[in-house]
Amino acid sequence: MKIISYNVNGIRAAMRKGFLNWLQAASPDVICLQETKANFDQVEVEAIEAAGYPYHYWFSAVKKGYSGVAIFSKIKPNHIEYGTGIEYMDAEGRNLRVDFDHVSVMSLYLPSGTNLDRLDHKLTYMADFQTYIDTLKKEIPNLIICGDYNICHEAIDIHDPVRNKNVSGFLPVERKWIDGFIKSGFIDSFRHFNKEPHHYTWWSYRANARANNKGWRIDYNMVAKPLEKKLKRAVILPDAYHSDHCPHLVELSLER
Numbered sequence: 001m002k003i004i005s006y007n008v009n010g011i012r013a014a015m016r017k018g019f020l021n022w023l024q025a026a027s028p029d030v031i032c033l034q035e036t037k038a039n040f041d042q043v044e045v046e047a048i049e050a051a052g053y054p055y056h057y058w059f060s061a062v063k064k065g066y067s068g069v070a071i072f073s074k075i076k077p078n079h080i081e082y083g084t085g086i087e088y089m090d091a092e093g094r095n096l097r098v099d100f101d102h103v104s105v106m107s108l109y110l111p112s113g114t115n116l117d118r119l120d121h122k123l124t125y126m127a128d129f130q131t132y133i134d135t136l137k138k139e140i141p142n143l144i145i146c147g148d149y150n151i152c153h154e155a156i157d158i159h160d161p162v163r164n165k166n167v168s169g170f171l172p173v174e175r176k177w178i179d180g181f182i183k184s185g186f187i188d189s190f191r192h193f194n195k196e197p198h199h200y201t202w203w204s205y206r207a208n209a210r211a212n213n214k215g216w217r218i219d220y221n222m223v224a225k226p227l228e229k230k231l232k233r234a235v236i237l238p239d240a241y242h243s244d245h246c247p248h249l250v251e252l253s254l255e256r
Contacts (some may be wrong), residue, residue: 001254003105003222004028004237005146007202008244011036011043011070014242020051021239027052028249029074030098032107032146036060036068037055043248048072059083069107069147075100084132089125102254103227104140108147113168122150122168126177130184137185143162144252145186148202148245150218151178153188156197157217169218188220189234189250199236202245210244221250230254 008014010111023031030052036043040058040149051111053072059082061067077098083090097106110126113119137143151174155161164170182188190199200215209215221234230252239246 001030001103001247002028002251003030003032003108003144003146003221004247004249005032005034005148005219006240006247007034007109007148007219007243008098009035009037009243009245011038015044015047017242019242020047022242023053023072024051026237026240026247026249030105031072031247032096032105033070033072034068034107034109034148036070037065038068038151039064057096057098059090059093059096060090066092067109069096069109071096071098071105071107071133073098086128086132086217089128094125094161099140103142103144106143106145106147108145108149109149110147110149112150113171113174119168119171123173123177126174130177130181133181134184137224141226144227144250145222146220147251148219149178151175152216152218153178153182153191156195157200159198159214161214169216182222185225187225187228187231189221189231190217190221190236192223192231193234196253200238201236201248205244215254219245219248223250223252240242 039060055073055076057080058070079099081097084095094109111122113122152158152170200217201219203210203215232251234250240247
């Protein structure tokens with residue numbers, strides 16, 4: 001099973017930039033999207049279905065044009081879980097899960113902490129999400145959480161760790177949380193296969209950051225430990241230019 005995660009920074013804008021042609025060529029079994037910024041009825045879903053994804057699920061924020069996650073699948077899931085049941089999380093459309101026979105896949109869009117109020121919100125979200133996942137794993141051990149975590153884990157995951165040490169996304173409290181999240185029973189699938197520096201998933205639109213590869217690795221496909229022996233490969237796909245993020249793929253030896 002091939003799974004891709006991609007913060008598209010607006011699904012309608014990404015589709016205008018050739019996203020669906022790229023999706024057909026990449027041909028994952030499942031793609032998890034973040035920051036869709038659209039409701040289901042605002043998107044040309046017939047084109048998504050024509051691209052080979054008859055099963056598509058959307059969880060949008062209450063606020064129009066904000067946040068939102070989606071999952072497109074070639075395979076019909078057994079169950080779709082919209083949100084977490086935690087009201088303040090679900091109002092922002094940040095969690096969507098599909099369950100298959102052998103694995104469950106979640107699309108996650110964790111908040112950014114761009115100012116003090118949002119940082120407090122992010123830290124609360126992180127703590128509540130950890131508690132939610134700790135409980136969920138007891139019911140669903142074969143869990144893959146794909147998405148934009150808005151956190152760089154290690155210095156290797158950011159182009160300038162010294163100058164960014166006090167910037168949200170690389171704060172010690174955030175890094176400690178994602179370290180603990182991994183240690184609670186997940187594998188950072190990309191780092192499982194690749195220990196090299198200079199691999200990023202997000203670049204600022206300013207100062208030619210992407211052309212100069214001055215980026216951050218803030219997007220992850222986190223794979224629950226029971227699936228470790230099923231991992232085949234994990235790669236970042238920086239040649240896709242539909243967003244300020246790029247897609248990242250994990251492949252597992254699973255029955256479809």
